[in-house]
Amino acid sequence: MKTTIIINPIAGKRNYRNIKKAINVLRSNGIIPEIRETTRRGDGEIFAQEEIKKGTEIVIAAGGDGTVNEIANGLVGSSVKLGVLPIGIANVFSLEAQIPSDPVLAINVILEGLPTIINIGHIRLRKESGEEEIKSHFLLMVGIGFDAGVVREIKRSKISKWGKAAYIFTGMRVVSKYTQSQLYFKIDQGKTIKGYSAVIGKAHYYGGRFLVTPHASLIDDSLDLCVFQSKGAWNMVKYAWGILKAKHITYTDVYYCKTKEIEVSSPNEVFIQADGDFFGRLPAYLSVKKDALTVL
Numbered sequence: 258m259k260t261t262i263i264i265n266p267i268a269g270k271r272n273y274r275n276i277k278k279a280i281n282v283l284r285s286n287g288i289i290p291e292i293r294e295t296t297r298r299g300d301g302e303i304f305a306q307e308e309i310k311k312g313t314e315i316v317i318a319a320g321g322d323g324t325v326n327e328i329a330n331g332l333v334g335s336s337v338k339l340g341v342l343p344i345g346i347a348n349v350f351s352l353e354a355q356i357p358s359d360p361v362l363a364i365n366v367i368l369e370g371l372p373t374i375i376n377i378g379h380i381r382l383r384k385e386s387g388e389e390e391i392k393s394h395f396l397l398m399v400g401i402g403f404d405a406g407v408v409r410e411i412k413r414s415k416i417s418k419w420g421k422a423a424y425i426f427t428g429m430r431v432v433s434k435y436t437q438s439q440l441y442f443k444i445d446q447g448k449t450i451k452g453y454s455a456v457i458g459k460a461h462y463y464g465g466r467f468l469v470t471p472h473a474s475l476i477d478d479s480l481d482l483c484v485f486q487s488k489g490a491w492n493m494v495k496y497a498w499g500i501l502k503a504k505h506i507t508y509t510d511v512y513y514c515k516t517k518e519i520e521v522s523s524p525n526e527v528f529i530q531a532d533g534d535f536f537g538r539l540p541a542y543l544s545v546k547k548d549a550l551t552v553l
Contacts, residue, residue, distance in 0.1 A: 265320030305331025321345015406435030
C-alpha cells in the first residue's frame with residue numbers, strides 16, 4: 258500500500274516520538290512510508306497533488322488542523338485516501354472524525370478503519386491585498402468577524418509558546434475592534450440575515466470541544482450558519498459564555514440555520530478565517546462540495 262506522510266515540522270518537533278511510533282507501526286505492517294516535510298504555507302496542498310500523480314494510495318497528514326486542511330485541499334476530488342496523525346494544538350478534525358490522539362491507535366484506524374466519504378465546504382473570496390478571487394475548501398468551519406480578527410492578529414510564536422491561551426489573550430485585546438461592522442448573509446430562498454460576527458460550520462466541534470454549530474456534520478450536505486446579531490465587546494462576552502454553557506443558539510439575538518449556499522458581504526473591511534488559519538476578507542460565497550474526500 259503506497260503511503261506518504263506529510264509532516265508539519267513545527268508540530269513534528271514537539272511530537273518526534275509520536276511520529277516515530279507511527280512510522281514503526283506502519284513498518285511492522287509491511288508499509289514503508291515516504292516522509293515529506295513542509296517548509297512554507299501551501300506546501301501541504303502542493304505535496305498532496307504530487308502524490309496523486311505518483312499513484313500514492315494513502316496520504317497521512319501529520320500536524321494540526323491547518324496541515325490537514327492544506328493536504329485535504331490537494332486531495333479533493335481524487336481517489337487517494339486521507340489519514341490523520343493528530344499532532345497539532347487543537348486537532349479539531351481528529352475529534353470530529355473520532356481519530357485517537359494516541360499515535361499507535363491513530364495509525365491502526367488508518368490500517369483497519371473503513372473509508373468514509375465526506376462533504377466539505379467550498380469558499381470563494383478576494384485576497385486581502387486586492388481584487389483577485391481565490392477559491393479553497395474547508396473541512397471544519399469558517400469564522401467571519403471577531404474570530405477571524407483574532408486569527409489575523411495572533412502571532413505564530415505566541416501559539417507555539419502559549420497554545421490555546423494565546424487565542425484567549427488576543428481575543429481579549431481585539432474584541433472591541435472586530436465586533437462593530439455589520440454583516441449581511443444571503444442564504445437559501447434569498448433570505449438575508451444581519452449580524453456582527455458568525456461561524457459557518459461543516460463540523461460541530463470548534464476550537465476543541467466547543468459546540469458553536471452543534472448540528473453540523475462532515476457527512477451532511479448543508480452548511481450550518483450561526484450568526485451573532487448584536488455588536489460590541491459585552492455582547493461577544495455574552496455569546497462566549499453561551500457557547501461555554503452550550504446554550505447560545507437559544508438566545509434571541511443568535512440566528513441558527515442549515516443552508517446550502519451563503520453569500521456574505523459588509524460595507525466595511527471584514528476578515529475571514531478557515532479551519533483556524535487567516536484566509537482573506539469579504540465579500541465571500543460559500544457552498545458544499547459533495548463527496549469531496551475519502552477519510553480513513
